[in-house]
Amino acid sequence: MIEVRGLTFDYPGVRALDDLTFTIERGSVVALVGPNGAGKSTLMRCLAALDQPVAGVIRLDGEEILADPRPAHRKIGYLPDFFGLYDALSVEQCLRFHAAAHGIEGGAQAKAVRLAAERLGLSDRLQQLARELSRGLRQRLAIAQAIVHEPPFLLLDEPASGLDPEARHSLSELFLQLRAEGMTLLVSSHILSELQAYSTHMLLLRGGRIVASEAIVGAVDAGRRMRLQLAAPFAELAALLDGVVAVSSLRVEGQRAEFVLAGDEAVAQQLLARLVQAGAPVCAFGPGERDMQGAYLERVRGAQ
Amino acid sequence: MINPELQRNLWLEVTPHRLIALPLLILAILYLGFLSNNSELGQEVADTAMLLAWMSTLLWGAMLAGEGLLAEVRGRTWEQQRMSALGAWQLAWGKLLGSTAMAWYGAAVALPVWLLACEHPAAQMVLELARLLLAGLLLQSLSLLAALHGLRRDRDTAGRSWTMPLLLALVLLPWLGFSGAPETPLRWYGGDYTSLRFIVLSLLLFTGWVLIGLWQVMRSELQMQVHPGWWLGFMLTVMFYCAGFVDGQQSALLPMGRLGVAFFAGLILLYGALLVEPKSPFHFIRLLAFWEQSDRRRLYSQLPAWLSAMGLLALTLLLLLLWPVPAPIEGRLFFLALFLFMLRDTLLLLGIAFSPRSKRPELAGVLYLGVLYLLIPLILAALNLSHLAPLLLPTAQSTVWLSLPAAAIEAGLAFLFMRRRWQAVVAAPMAAPQEE
Numbered sequence: 001m002i003e004v005r006g007l008t009f010d011y012p013g014v015r016a017l018d019d020l021t022f023t024i025e026r027g028s029v030v031a032l033v034g035p036n037g038a039g040k041s042t043l044m045r046c047l048a049a050l051d052q053p054v055a056g057v058i059r060l061d062g063e064e065i066l067a068d069p070r071p072a073h074r075k076i077g078y079l080p081d082f083f084g085l086y087d088a089l090s091v092e093q094c095l096r097f098h099a100a101a102h103g104i105e106g107g108a109q110a111k112a113v114r115l116a117a118e119r120l121g122l123s124d125r126l127q128q129l130a131r132e133l134s135r136g137l138r139q140r141l142a143i144a145q146a147i148v149h150e151p152p153f154l155l156l157d158e159p160a161s162g163l164d165p166e167a168r169h170s171l172s173e174l175f176l177q178l179r180a181e182g183m184t185l186l187v188s189s190h191i192l193s194e195l196q197a198y199s200t201h202m203l204l205l206r207g208g209r210i211v212a213s214e215a216i217v218g219a220v221d222a223g224r225r226m227r228l229q230l231a232a233p234f235a236e237l238a239a240l241l242d243g244v245v246a247v248s249s250l251r252v253e254g255q256r257a258e259f260v261l262a263g264d265e266a267v268a269q270q271l272l273a274r275l276v277q278a279g280a281p282v283c284a285f286g287p288g289e290r291d292m293q294g295a296y297l298e299r300v301r302g303a304q
Numbered sequence: 305m306i307n308p309e310l311q312r313n314l315w316l317e318v319t320p321h322r323l324i325a326l327p328l329l330i331l332a333i334l335y336l337g338f339l340s341n342n343s344e345l346g347q348e349v350a351d352t353a354m355l356l357a358w359m360s361t362l363l364w365g366a367m368l369a370g371e372g373l374l375a376e377v378r379g380r381t382w383e384q385q386r387m388s389a390l391g392a393w394q395l396a397w398g399k400l401l402g403s404t405a406m407a408w409y410g411a412a413v414a415l416p417v418w419l420l421a422c423e424h425p426a427a428q429m430v431l432e433l434a435r436l437l438l439a440g441l442l443l444q445s446l447s448l449l450a451a452l453h454g455l456r457r458d459r460d461t462a463g464r465s466w467t468m469p470l471l472l473a474l475v476l477l478p479w480l481g482f483s484g485a486p487e488t489p490l491r492w493y494g495g496d497y498t499s500l501r502f503i504v505l506s507l508l509l510f511t512g513w514v515l516i517g518l519w520q521v522m523r524s525e526l527q528m529q530v531h532p533g534w535w536l537g538f539m540l541t542v543m544f545y546c547a548g549f550v551d552g553q554q555s556a557l558l559p560m561g562r563l564g565v566a567f568f569a570g571l572i573l574l575y576g577a578l579l580v581e582p583k584s585p586f587h588f589i590r591l592l593a594f595w596e597q598s599d600r601r602r603l604y605s606q607l608p609a610w611l612s613a614m615g616l617l618a619l620t621l622l623l624l625l626l627w628p629v630p631a632p633i634e635g636r637l638f639f640l641a642l643f644l645f646m647l648r649d650t651l652l653l654l655g656i657a658f659s660p661r662s663k664r665p666e667l668a669g670v671l672y673l674g675v676l677y678l679l680i681p682l683i684l685a686a687l688n689l690s691h692l693a694p695l696l697l698p699t700a701q702s703t704v705w706l707s708l709p710a711a712a713i714e715a716g717l718a719f720l721f722m723r724r725r726w727q728a729v730v731a732a733p734m735a736a737p738q739e740e
Binding site: 054069070106 | 305308312380385386526527528585590597601660
């Protein structure tokens with residue numbers, strides 16, 4: 001578990017992080033979102049103990065990482081937004097070096113290198129020099145380096161940048177797999193639809209402050225948030241739903257509507273009956289997950 | 305297990321092409337020397353071999369040591385190194401020996417020829433070999449240390465940091481050179497030494513200190529705690545070392561003379577630290593925040609070296625003022641004037657660094673000091689007003705009654721200047737980050 005208390009970081013004349021306090025539970029995948037300049041990368045660098053904040057405490061499994069960062073680095077994997085590779089080394093040498101630099105020796109090292117290469121689809125390129133890799137493959141090698149020592153906590157700053165759609169999909173699956181294996185991930189990205197695919201929580205930063213820290217899937221809103229799909233246009237849909245007391249946060253887009261419904265299944269059944277009775281050509285009606293884009297915009301508007 | 309950082313450097317530096325090409329080049333030069341010496345091995349060929357070993361370890365090695373680190377910064381791999389679990393010492397020596405591996409290889413190719421051709425006694429040859437190894441290690445460590453220091457000060461301009469050790473190498477070469485008479489007598493704290501033996505012992509001492517410094521600065525770069533005591537220890541060593549050259553066993557004023565030289569040596573180190581270390585107001589705001597949070601660990605760890613140097617110099621000054629020997633008062637007060645002028649310069653440089661528009665405070669500081677200590681005295685001399693020079697800089701013990709009040713007033717004015725700049729900095733509101 002990561003505990004952050006009162007984290008404050010200043011650049012000359014600028015308070016980049018302002019008294020942040022939050023907790024990241026073990027096994028969660030936290031999407032770190034916010035506009036450019038919100039402090040996401042600075043927060044990541046502080047969590048990686050690369051920069052010393054002016055104030056605050058960061059604990060990883062109860063141990064203060066700022067007091068002695070080196071042991072903590074065995075437990076943390078970090079992919080910065082602008083990373084470099086040793087271009088004159090082969091993929092295998094890059095991975096071996098990173099494994100050894102995190103204390104993995106002998107047979108365990110070969111196993112760790114093989115596993116990381118497999119996970120990132122680099123097994124057939126182990127002897128290729130890093131300089132010969134395409135942009136997407138370089139990104140995959142950088143991620144493989146970050147996870148080669150199987151860190152319990154992984155920090156990834158824009159990990160999907162430079163990847164093609166197929167590689168992005170594979171990356172999403174990898175993150176889900178890592179989570180299933182017990183790894184905790186903090187992922188910063190601007191592509192919210194991708195974060196949606198694997199994140200369990202969202203941490204929204206604006207102006208160096210936390211605007212929202214909440215779960216994305218699971219208990220929150222699922223069951224209450226409803227999704228309605230019509231088979232044909234129905235002009236009265238918005239007015240009809242708006243008139244229902246139990247309905248809130250209504251969003252109607254063409255033949256589709258999303259809203260929050262207060263009440264249990266009986267209330268939902270009554271609403272559906274009313275819609276059908278009014279002549280609405282309902283073809284789908286059920287619980288809908290709130291997508292990250294919606295949650296993000298909702299919170300940002302709330303903060304404004 | 306081999307040090308991973310050493311292993312990585314060896315992967316990058318030691319290539320089959322280099323392994324073959326470097327010996328060919330060195331042996332070709334030595335063969336030319338052999339032919340020029342009537343196809344005979346002799347001291348001339350030995351000197352050529354030693355010169356090649358010196359150039360390889362001191363010049364090329366020093367450049368490689370600093371450049372290795374800076375290439376990592378440029379290649380954006382340095383942050384990943386900082387994220388590794390390697391200890392600071394492990395990282396430092398792995399980098400130091402790994403990045404300079406080819407330089408040592410070059411020396412290793414030249415040295416067997418030197419061993420075969422050298423006509424010096426065996427004991428002298430051992431000392432000459434030790435001198436080469438220690439001088440190479442010293443300069444290479446210094447180069448890496450300078451690159452690390454440059455990195456801490458400004459990551460964008462750190463590329464020039466290794467040039468200083470290279471210049472130092474060129475300056476030191478004649479002093480360390482192999483052509484000097486090795487038996488030249490030398491007195492230090494009343495003891496007699498031969499110059500070669502003394503140089504080797506001195507190199508041993510200072511290489512040890514530079515390695516300690518490298519370890520501590522690497523710790524700082526890795527956000528680990530740094531003990532400020534290492535710098536004070538180094539400073540005390542330099543002061544003690546320099547004081548040993550003051551001779552005159554019969555004089556009752558000998559301790560005063562040695563203290564005076566120690567004071568001068570400390571003063572030079574203080575100015576060096578003042579120019580090299582970061583002086584941005586942001587650094588001091590952070591220190592004040594640590595002080596307010598009673599976070600002594602981080603406060604002491606990030607305390608500027610020049611500040612602790614100032615404390616040690618103040619203690620030395622106290623000894624110089626109060627040492628119970630019949631020394632003239634002007635002589636004692638001269639050191640007080642020196643201290644006050646140093647205080648003025650420190651406050652002036654801080655004031656310059658605290659300007660929000662200051663981009664290169666180190667350069668601006670050097671310029672201001674150049675004007676104060678060089679340009680104005682030269683102008684005064686040209687105007688036949690040299691008697692006014694003590695108003696700006698300590699000139700001689702006889703003018704101390706003029707220098708002392710002037711230094712005190714100037715230090716006071718510099719303090720007001722620095723305070724005004726500081727207040728402007730702390731009064732400025734802390735902005736939220738600029739979002740796009």
